[in-house]
Amino acid sequence: MQQPIHRFTSEFFKALGHPARLVILGQLRGGERSVQELQQALEMDQSSVSQQLAVLRNKNIVDTRKEGTTVYYRVRDPMIFQLLDVAREIFNNHLIDTQTMLAQLGEEQSEATPHA
Amino acid sequence: MQQPIHRFTSEFFKALGHPARLVILGQLRGGERSVQELQQALEMDQSSVSQQLAVLRNKNIVDTRKEGTTVYYRVRDPMIFQLLDVAREIFNNHLIDTQTMLAQLGEEQSEATPHA
DNA sequence: GTATAATATCAAAATATATAAATATTTTCA
DNA sequence: TGAAAATATTTATATATTTTGATATTATAC
Numbered sequence: 001m002q003q004p005i006h007r008f009t010s011e012f013f014k015a016l017g018h019p020a021r022l023v024i025l026g027q028l029r030g031g032e033r034s035v036q037e038l039q040q041a042l043e044m045d046q047s048s049v050s051q052q053l054a055v056l057r058n059k060n061i062v063d064t065r066k067e068g069t070t071v072y073y074r075v076r077d078p079m080i081f082q083l084l085d086v087a088r089e090i091f092n093n094h095l096i097d098t099q100t101m102l103a104q105l106g107e108e109q110s111e112a113t114p115h116a
Numbered sequence: 117m118q119q120p121i122h123r124f125t126s127e128f129f130k131a132l133g134h135p136a137r138l139v140i141l142g143q144l145r146g147g148e149r150s151v152q153e154l155q156q157a158l159e160m161d162q163s164s165v166s167q168q169l170a171v172l173r174n175k176n177i178v179d180t181r182k183e184g185t186t187v188y189y190r191v192r193d194p195m196i197f198q199l200l201d202v203a204r205e206i207f208n209n210h211l212i213d214t215q216t217m218l219a220q221l222g223e224e225q226s227e228a229t230p231h232a
Numbered sequence: 233g234t235a236t237a238a239t240a241t242c243a244a245a246a247t248a249t250a251t252a253a254a255t256a257t258t259t260t261c262a
Numbered sequence: 263t264g265a266a267a268a269t270a271t272t273t274a275t276a277t278a279t280t281t282t283g284a285t286a287t288t289a290t291a292c
Contacts, residue, residue, distance in 0.1 A: 006135040006142075007209070009203050018131030018250085019122040026122075035269060048251070050270055055249095060210060069259045069268040077209050079148060083202045087125050090195050094124070134280085152238060164281070166240055171279095185238040185289050 015059040018051050020044065022084070024073075025061075031083055032065065032074035129173040136160060140189075141177075145197055148181065148190035164215070189190045 016022065020042060027033050027041050039049045053073060056062045059081060064074045075081070132138065136158055143149050143157050155165045169189060172178045177196060179187045191197070 002126045005204065005207055006138045008207050009200075010133050010135045010138055012203060012206070013129045014133030014249090017133050019126045019128050019129075022122045022125055046269070047253075047271090048255080050268095051251085054270075066258090066269095069266095071269060076196055079202060079204055079206050079209065083199060083206065084125070085157070086195060086202060087128060088121065090199065091121055091124050093193050093195065130279095160292085161282080162239070163241085163283075170240075182239095182289090185236095187239060 012059060012061070015055055015061055016083075018052065018055070020048070021056060024049075024052060024056065025075065025080065025084060028062070028073060028075045032072040034070050036068050036070070038073065128177070129177060131171055131177055132199075134165070134168065137172055140165075140168060140172065141191065141196065141200060144178070145189045148188040150186050150188050152186070154189065161195070167197060 016025075023042055024038055027038055033041075035046075035049060035053065038053070039046060042049055044052075053062065056073075059066065060076060062073050063076045065074070132141075139158055140154055143154055149157075151162075151165060151169065154169070155162060158165055160168075169178065172189075173180065176192060178189050179192045181190070
């Protein structure tokens with residue numbers, strides 16, 4: 001429970017646990033992006049984006065490269081994207097579950113009240 | 117950014133972002149477990165375990181089955197384990213990175229001061 | 233019905249994270 | 263040098279999560 005792997009992994013998942021940071025990572029799928037580009041994609045103000053980037057940086061999820069006054073961000077380990085893909089699959093499964101559940105619920109109700 | 121997938125995914129990752137909950141999921145790899153069994157594995161008090169389980173339950177990550185007064189928990193979508201596996205791989209890569217980095221740092225230092 | 237075992241919920245305090253606005257740093261260019 | 267652009271950091275406040283201890287619920291056995 002105090003194993004480093006669990007400390008690391010929980011910190012890591014925590015860093016992914018914010019919509020804005022997921023959008024950032026989504027953008028970085030297309031390769032490196034400047035802070036400006038991310039700002040535009042996120043429609044967030046400068047400070048907020050920079051702070052979200054700091055979270056990802058502190059957890060070593062992204063790396064940076066500076067060119068003049070522009071800072072480019074990129075994902076450090078492409079396996080991150082694999083992780084996001086799996087999460088998306090789970091999301092899809094979950095949606096299907098919910099739909100199935102709702103559909104079944106619908107059927108049961110119509111059975112209970114065949115032609116109210 | 118307000119896309120449901122990102123809201124869902126961030127909530128989901130947040131739920132994974134706690135060491136105790138990762139231990140719980142680790143235990144559930146071996147199939148369903150009672151709260152008692154989890155309590156012992158976690159070495160945490162009853163209330164805390166129950167609350168961590170509630171988090172996983174609220175995010176639909178686990179399902180339960182009741183038998184008498186005993187409640188058994190299981191992971192809802194086995195793909196969760198795949199996710200944890202990818203996270204572990206990232207952890208390993210990261211370790212290697214760190215080690216490599218430290219090793220290089222060591223080399224550089226010895227080069228700078230060949231035989232102090 | 234009462235006691236007991238297993239689990240869940242509640243409530244309060246401690247801690248962590250998020251948000252927003254202001255300020256600081258770094259780099260370039262005139 | 264000093265102004266401007268891009269990014270980062272700081273600070274304060276708001277909000278959320280964690281933790282602990284107490285209490286509540288549910289099912290079983292007596």
